[in-house]
Amino acid sequence: MDPETVAPPLGRYSHLAEVPAGHRLVFLAGQLGVAPDGTLATGAEAQGRQIFANLEALLTAEGAGPEHLVKLVTLLASTEHLAGYRAAQAEAFAKWFPDGDFPAQTLAVVAALAGPDYTVEVEAIAAVPA
Template identity: 30%
Template sequence: MTELAISPLNPPILPAATGNYTHGVEVTGGRRMVFVSGQVPWGDEQGRIPEDFEDQCRMVWRNVLAVLSEAGMSVENLVKVTTHLSDRQYRAANSKIREEVLGDHAPALTVLICDIYAEEWLLEIDAIAVG
């Protein structure tokens, strides 16, 4: 059995990747893939959705990590993360919280500014992990 290796791909002709991401990710030796559906700020005990972006963002990451944990994985298994923001004003807060969650781990990353299914949701995150 080949050991799992997740390697960053940062071609020298591209600007340096900053902010907890890499331009690409090569996975070798992986045996399982987990596709995390778009997670939204829904899931506290009372079914409330936080109004504050930072609280919503932390709740969404909690939900992503819960799916990974259910598969016996962690943030270190993430190879691709896509974040959908409802407004450009949330970019800095999103980056700050993502860096807190990911630490030194740097998956491939996409951030989009777009409409989101429910108006009260300020973001949605989907992801791909390998193990």
């Protein structure tokens, strides 16, 4: 819950997120839009969809789900990818956070990612029941 002493968030995020008692932190490495078979999705929206699928798969393997996310850090290779990424994020967040209780987030535009075809990368922190 964001305090009334700061401006409301500018998008689908919370200014802060709390780790509930009885939970442990799980750190998810930056995910790219790479499918399990190693293929890279084309474009920011498709890469974003694959990234959110990867995050969900990692959390499921840990016995958790997207509702346990407390922090996301998104890196875009260009502002040109913002609309596509936001579309993919809106789709995932509508499913994951129907009540609008979003995780804390940071989004930055960087000079480049690990390879020229990568448009977006997302790392995460989750608070998973112990």
